[in-house]
Amino acid sequence: MFYAVGRLDLQIPGSQSLKEKRSVIGALKARLAQRLHCAVAEVDHQDLLQRSALGVAFVVSGPAAGANALEAARREVEQDPRAWVIDFATHVAALGDESSQWSWEDDEENG
Template identity: 30%
Template sequence: MFVGICSVDIHIPWARSLKDKRQELKGIIDKLKNRFNVSVAEVAAQDFWQHAVLGISTVSASADLTRQTLQKAVDYIEENANVEVVDFNIEVL
């Protein structure tokens, strides 16, 4: 069994309030959960309007599949959300 964890540092340039930020993140989180069957939560920078850190995790029988799932989730955020991915880190344990 392999556990994958990923932290994604996000910049939301258009957000002018915490409400804007939370609205955008809710959409991202719901889509990631449904599309990739991963667990997702905002894990840092909760009080900043334009900055967020998402934690994503998954479990699989294969290290490669675990890494691919997390990479696809990050790619999805970069391609389909109205945010900028500043940095991300993937670890497979």
């Protein structure tokens, strides 16, 4: 059994209030959970108007499936023009494997 977790750091340039930001984040969380059957939560920047970080988690059959699931999550978020992915970190490992490392990727197009 493998797990795949990712962190998507987001810029929400049109947000003028925390209520607007929560609307965008809530829609993203619901869409990710519904379409990709993953666990998702806002994990950082809750008090900032135009920033957020979403954590996503999958249980998968292998490393390739984990990488594919995380990339699908990134693509799903990138389809919403209200949020820009500015950083994307991923980690895929077998349960109990402590030797694997995080992979960081900057999104130059939107940052």
